[in-house]
Amino acid sequence: MNEDMLIEARNLTMRFGGVTAVDGVDLSVRYGELRCLIGPNGAGKSTFFKMLSGQLRPSSGDVLLKGRSIVGMPASRIARLGLGLKTQVPSVFAGLSVGKGVGLAAGRTLPPSLARQRAAATLERMGIAHLRDRLVGELAHGQRQLVELAMVVAPQPDLVLLDEPAAGMTGEEVERLADLVVELTRSGAVIIVEHDMQFIQRIARIVTVFNRGKVLVEGPADAVLSDARVRDVYLGREAA
Numbered sequence: 160m161n162e163d164m165l166i167e168a169r170n171l172t173m174r175f176g177g178v179t180a181v182d183g184v185d186l187s188v189r190y191g192e193l194r195c196l197i198g199p200n201g202a203g204k205s206t207f208f209k210m211l212s213g214q215l216r217p218s219s220g221d222v223l224l225k226g227r228s229i230v231g232m233p234a235s236r237i238a239r240l241g242l243g244l245k246t247q248v249p250s251v252f253a254g255l256s257v258g259k260g261v262g263l264a265a266g267r268t269l270p271p272s273l274a275r276q277r278a279a280a281t282l283e284r285m286g287i288a289h290l291r292d293r294l295v296g297e298l299a300h301g302q303r304q305l306v307e308l309a310m311v312v313a314p315q316p317d318l319v320l321l322d323e324p325a326a327g328m329t330g331e332e333v334e335r336l337a338d339l340v341v342e343l344t345r346s347g348a349v350i351i352v353e354h355d356m357q358f359i360q361r362i363a364r365i366v367t368v369f370n371r372g373k374v375l376v377e378g379p380a381d382a383v384l385s386d387a388r389v390r391d392v393y394l395g396r397e398a399a
């Protein structure tokens with residue numbers, strides 16, 4: 160195995176009854192990589208993410224995290240092995256302060272006193288320390304997205320999966336998000352599903368395009384975004 164490889168999907172497939180949502184996908188991401196997954200609605204991106212994070216068990220194929228198969232492991236164990244997934248934070252967090260919520264997230268991997276320190280450091284690093292005493296439920300949408308990201312980052316995962324993190328953010332928040340995402344690749348890797356092409360062009364090195372459950376094209380952002388096959392699937396014209 161290549162030591163630099165953080166996660167590898169091998170021939171990964173997910174069938175829901177007669178629908179093959181993900182169809183034999185191979186994808187590898189190394190330490191230091193920032194990978195974007197794009198593709199039209201229903202292409203299989205979310206289903207693929209759910210298989211990487213253990214929310215869905217693949218119909219067939221394998222997922223190796225740091226060289227170890229994680230298929231069939233509970234999502235909580237995969238998280239402890241170093242995978243962080245940004246999901247919508249459950250409403251139970253709405254009544255907690257930002258500091259407390261991020262502290263609880265850090266406490267997944269650290270004892271309480273260190274978790275508090277880590278939470279404070281994470282909020283500082285993300286430029287949202289001023290929100291520490293605010294209730295999560297009172298935050299504006301974009302601020303809440305950054306707090307949710309802080310909850311993912313606080314336990315210091317090696318791999319961070321983000322599903323449409325820029326949705327609904329202001330321009331300034333998107334800028335901050337882009338900086339943070341790039342910074343996260345210093346200690347690990349990030350995979351992002353995103354529809355915002357400007358955001359993708361700003362941050363991505365390699366883009367993987369999904370279509371109908373398969374990888375259509377993979378390569379540097381500029382080349383992929385100007386590829387005729389990619390334009391066709393977004394416009395609903397099938398090349399094949």
Ligand SMILES: Nc1ncnc2c1ncn2[C@@H]1O[C@H](COP(=O)(O)OP(=O)(O)OP(=O)(O)O)[C@@H](O)[C@H]1O
Nearest residue numbers: 175178179180198199200201202203204205206207
């Ligand atoms: N739990 C499920 N049961 C049945 N079919 C499903 C299920 N989840 C997803 N699908 C189907 O699998 C296919 C891929 O869906 P998926 O949500 O992974 O696509 P996506 O690329 O994330 O789309 P979007 O960009 O709209 O979020 C779709 O045809 C969808 O209807």
